[in-house]
Amino acid sequence: MVMTDKTFTGIPLTDLAGPLGADVCGAMSEAKRFLDNRDTSQLLGLIGETIEDLAVGKPVDKAVMQKSFGGGRVAQTDDLLAGRGVFYITEQGKLFLDCTAGHYQMSWGYDHPVLTRIVHDGLAAGIVPDNHSNIPQWPVKRLAQRLIEAANPDCPELGRGDFSKVMKSRTRLNTALLGIATGSVACEAALKIMLMHHERTRKSGPAIFVVLDGNYHGTGFFSQNLRGMWKPFIRNMKVVAVQPNDGRQLEQVFARYGEQITGFWAEPIMMNREAILVETEYLQLARKLTRRVGALMTVDEIQTGFWTPEVFMYRQYGITPDIVIVGKGMSAGLHPLSGIIYRRELDVMAQYDAISTNGNAALAALVALANIELLQRNAVQVVEAQEYYYHRLCGLAAEFSGRIAAVHGNRSMTGLKFHKVEDALTFHKRCVAGGLWLRVHAYHAGHSTILCKFALCLERAVVDEFIRRLRIFLEAGE
Numbered sequence: 001m002v003m004t005d006k007t008f009t010g011i012p013l014t015d016l017a018g019p020l021g022a023d024v025c026g027a028m029s030e031a032k033r034f035l036d037n038r039d040t041s042q043l044l045g046l047i048g049e050t051i052e053d054l055a056v057g058k059p060v061d062k063a064v065m066q067k068s069f070g071g072g073r074v075a076q077t078d079d080l081l082a083g084r085g086v087f088y089i090t091e092q093g094k095l096f097l098d099c100t101a102g103h104y105q106m107s108w109g110y111d112h113p114v115l116t117r118i119v120h121d122g123l124a125a126g127i128v129p130d131n132h133s134n135i136p137q138w139p140v141k142r143l144a145q146r147l148i149e150a151a152n153p154d155c156p157e158l159g160r161g162d163f164s165k166v167m168k169s170r171t172r173l174n175t176a177l178l179g180i181a182t183g184s185v186a187c188e189a190a191l192k193i194m195l196m197h198h199e200r201t202r203k204s205g206p207a208i209f210v211v212l213d214g215n216y217h218g219t220g221f222f223s224q225n226l227r228g229m230w231k232p233f234i235r236n237m238k239v240v241a242v243q244p245n246d247g248r249q250l251e252q253v254f255a256r257y258g259e260q261i262t263g264f265w266a267e268p269i270m271m272n273r274e275a276i277l278v279e280t281e282y283l284q285l286a287r288k289l290t291r292r293v294g295a296l297m298t299v300d301e302i303q304t305g306f307w308t309p310e311v312f313m314y315r316q317y318g319i320t321p322d323i324v325i326v327g328k329g330m331s332a333g334l335h336p337l338s339g340i341i342y343r344r345e346l347d348v349m350a351q352y353d354a355i356s357t358n359g360n361a362a363l364a365a366l367v368a369l370a371n372i373e374l375l376q377r378n379a380v381q382v383v384e385a386q387e388y389y390y391h392r393l394c395g396l397a398a399e400f401s402g403r404i405a406a407v408h409g410n411r412s413m414t415g416l417k418f419h420k421v422e423d424a425l426t427f428h429k430r431c432v433a434g435g436l437w438l439r440v441h442a443y444h445a446g447h448s449t450i451l452c453k454f455a456l457c458l459e460r461a462v463v464d465e466f467i468r469r470l471r472i473f474l475e476a477g478e
């Protein structure tokens, strides 16, 4: 029997209004049409405006949702209605410029035409969204190969499908685990490998992890311990936090704990700590020190991966970590998929040591493959736009040096560090009221930074308008 939409119920599901409700659904399609029918310059002119006649206009009840996510009360909500590229319209009809690529994961912005088409084509061609991990469909296996290719750019034979030399190597990243859905599980998996390595190499005493102060490696129990949580409940694991880019301190820590150190963790751009860029010399030093004491080095690329044509940002550092973690932008926000890439020697986990039902997701893997292709084909434009943005932001910061202390980050992942916390908070409020969706880091002592991570479809015209608007808000004073 071939199933139709009448199978089982006899009632065809004709449109989205059934499961979603007619009013919200109507507004959503209208908002999408509105965005689709306008070009970038028209939308830039409408940032912060309310588009009449689109709004749902009545509260969409969030009462049953968790309080820490804005739930727990009935009030006029103004969440996302529909988006396109770097723009989105809220439920109340306000047009925003999304300076964060969704939650830092929609690498190509909202509804990228190629990725959306690839999803439709993939489904039509028989690619399944997600199936049992034991029988992964071809896109997952192909993605594993593409990741290994990206990690070994000096091996042209990989592009011809010959992985034999890389597989024999003891030093190369040649193994990909894609059975995990979220970055948090990927980070936990990397930690488990490190702990198993610790046991295997019979390091004495507790497992010592050297981490960067202010790190974020997800919401797993052990990875939260890397940022100081759950301390009383965890034994035999010691976390030593060091200040990013302080080479002397790193040397002292390695001199003190030496071969007791199990591993070192870093994110190239610390998106949970004011977008601090970890410098090349620092990561090179960390690589040297970890090798010297037999510790593993993990680079968490959940934020930085798939944001540069090299795919992995660690490649800009001239180092090879032992474990690289990817997630978020890998599947451009279309469906969660995460992974870790490591040397074969570290392939020590059993299947159920690190697995998610929604890992090994074929449709997400297809999107990831398309994402890599888009990145590489558009490499010149992507880098040009990202560097233009960074350059313009630095120029603006220099103009307002009395209020802005520094520009953190690199390319399109930036932090605009204010001298004063209150100033950053007020500035953030002004930006959001004016239709610029960006984030502020001001909830930890000393944090006073506006965070942006623009999608890869960033254009010069968008950068110019963004900077023009920031300047107006800065000129308005503190």
Ligand SMILES: Cc1ncc(COP(=O)(O)O)c(C=O)c1O
Pocket: 181, 182, 183, 184, 185, 187, 216, 217, 218, 219, 267, 271, 300, 301, 302, 303, 327, 328
């Ligand atoms: C650097 C880093 N590591 C790990 C994670 C956790 O990923 P996920 O939210 O997919 O569990 C995040 C998420 O923001 C992240 O930024």
